[in-house]
Amino acid sequence: MINKIYVIGVGLIGGSLAIDIKAKRPDATIFGLDHLEENLTTALELGVIDEKAVFEDLDNADLVILAIPVDATVVLLSRVLDAVSDFGLVVDVGSTKKDICKAVETHPKRRNFLAMHPIAGTEFSGPKAAIPNLFQHKTNIICEVEKTAFKLQEKALNLFAELGMRMRYMNPESHDKHIAYMSHLSHISAFMLGKTVIEKEKNERDIFDMAGSGFESTVRLAKSSPAMWTPIFKQNKDNVIETLEDYIKNLSQFKALLENDDFEGVFNEMKDTNYIKQILNGIQ
Amino acid sequence: MINKIYVIGVGLIGGSLAIDIKAKRPDATIFGLDHLEENLTTALELGVIDEKAVFEDLDNADLVILAIPVDATVVLLSRVLDAVSDFGLVVDVGSTKKDICKAVETHPKRRNFLAMHPIAGTEFSGPKAAIPNLFQHKTNIICEVEKTAFKLQEKALNLFAELGMRMRYMNPESHDKHIAYMSHLSHISAFMLGKTVIEKEKNERDIFDMAGSGFESTVRLAKSSPAMWTPIFKQNKDNVIETLEDYIKNLSQFKALLENDDFEGVFNEMKDTNYIKQILNGIQ
The missing domain is CATH 3.40.50.720 (NAD(P)-binding Rossmann-like Domain)
Incomplete structure (x- = not known):
């Protein structure tokens, strides 16, 4: 017992x-x-x-x-x-x-x-x-x-x-590799979204009236505890860096599509990623 | 009437x-x-x-x-x-x-x-x-x-x-500039997070069992309609590209902190961004 x-x-x-x-x-x-x-x-x-x-x-x-x-x-x-x-x-x-x-x-x-x-x-x-x-x-x-x-x-x-x-x-190695994508990257993505917006808008508090439920949901994890997350990123440093490289590469590609006026490409990037719906429905 | x-x-x-x-x-x-x-x-x-x-x-x-x-x-x-x-x-x-x-x-x-x-x-x-x-x-x-x-x-x-x-x-110019940060960037951030995870894990469906509420919240907007969002990004292209440049810069800096084992820096980045709590509370 x-x-x-x-x-x-x-x-x-x-x-x-x-x-x-x-x-x-x-x-x-x-x-x-x-x-x-x-x-x-x-x-x-x-x-x-x-x-x-x-x-x-x-x-x-x-x-x-x-x-x-x-x-x-x-x-x-x-x-x-x-x-x-x-x-x-x-x-x-x-x-x-x-x-x-x-x-x-x-x-x-x-x-x-x-x-x-x-x-x-x-x-x-x-x-x-x-x-x-x-x-x-x-x-x-x-x-x-x-x-x-x-x-x-x-x-x-x-x-x-x-x-x-x-x-x-x-096994522990697989856990750390995959959780970097499924959890740790989401946290950094949210923290840096929060940072980017705060930096830009810090002197224009009225602007935060423009925050809708989409921003709130995407930035939510930026409220998380630094004391808890710093050692996680330290212990899983190599995997987390790899996820960040992939993420930055994808963001840069998306930016290039915009710069090249390739809006068919922009549409297809989003359409392909809509597949996340099925995945998330599958886990519920 | x-x-x-x-x-x-x-x-x-x-x-x-x-x-x-x-x-x-x-x-x-x-x-x-x-x-x-x-x-x-x-x-x-x-x-x-x-x-x-x-x-x-x-x-x-x-x-x-x-x-x-x-x-x-x-x-x-x-x-x-x-x-x-x-x-x-x-x-x-x-x-x-x-x-x-x-x-x-x-x-x-x-x-x-x-x-x-x-x-x-x-x-x-x-x-x-x-x-x-x-x-x-x-x-x-x-x-x-x-x-x-x-x-x-x-x-x-x-x-x-x-x-x-x-x-x-x-005015319309201010609206488009600020909404790029407060809304359009959140959508691209979520779409590219979804893309990064799908690319990495597409052959390992079991891995999606590891998706928690944090991932779901951060990636939620990646379910949005490409037909609605493509013309938004097209019309607001210049502002959206600027937000992406800022966001990618911040992500790259965060990655550099990890690479340089500057975990005090990592901690401070997150601590400073926790300020988003007050901002979001203020708008509710």
Whole structure:
């Protein structure tokens, strides 16, 4: 049974997992740890966690959820594995998987770790951003499942399936390569769209009255946390640079079509890309 | 009074205007015209319009709403002005304003025309995409208001205010320059994001399971209609090219920061752009 759950990092993802697990497993106790005491207090007041805990308590854990920025995960994961008992499972939820898996590949308790990436979130962060049902119908990428003790992974995956996640299995290198296209590039695209517009219009606040729902949707991810995203881009640097090269190339080609008055070409670029409709419908 | 309203182009915008006007003015009759007979039939079946009409009926109109692609507007607008009576007002709803205003600047009935751009929409098109309340709390940019007969503009602006629009006044050149940043660039950004991901992942359909809500939001506008957007980019070519140059420059700088391992720089780029939160909150 998974009764004692320790969430390290009671922010958007850790807190949302805590809320859903509590709803599905009313007998479980959710303990919270965070490097910011005020986050922990907020999480307790909001009922996101049941109790505050400290690192030394981790040997009581059935499940430890590490939901902190990926650079901190690489540093802390070994220490967390050292701290849990042979019956405790540690999972991380980071948006990169290669460096994290590598950090513990020779750890004597490697079998107590499950590397995963639930693809869910919002542009907000911190314990107040935690919401119920965030993981309903969302994909959870599991990496190197074969390296995790079978009984531990089974209990955890049953729990995550109960929260509505569908599991997909992938090696860490493939995960990092593809998530660069499917997620990391979207964030940079939105951040640079926001930057471009702010630079141009910063002295003309009235202009922001012209922002419609299209701009808002496209720029939404530019509200995301730099503290969370900087280490993701650092760990996945090579893949992210490749996506940016492809993206810049496509934008430059589109610009060249405009410059050459090739509006049939412009039309066809958009028509071909409308295919994204079918793809997005397919995933829903 | 505005009792006889002719909507030319019963798609997303024309249809949504028809629905809202009918709701606010139950005594009015909404006539529809469209170059596709099937669109007209659909609009009638859905109750978006009350009756089908033909071009020769336009001299009965109190208000004609021209809601067709901007290249067609430039061609058709003079003929519509020729067709209306001295008491009929013609408005367009196009996403460009300079070429449209220029097309009728010397027209003897220029005072029967009001150039406007309600900044509202979705990524869908056609009469089935028409929805109620699309214009609630949305900005409606009015250009060259001083060139429209006072009594005609007053009646129309009262009606549009009733639909929930807030009016903003701007000259056509400023409109086209700023809307390139606030809307047109978002569309190209989304289309090229979609293209980049499709090109990379087209042979690996499983990968689209990795698409989360962030990707969906950022790429949403890539579902938009090429037939509507190609003439917009054509008419606003110079401004759109300028936005693309700025955007590509910012993306290239971000890539250089990654290549140079300047992650403090990466962090600061994102932190500065988080300012978009305040801007977007301000407009809501």
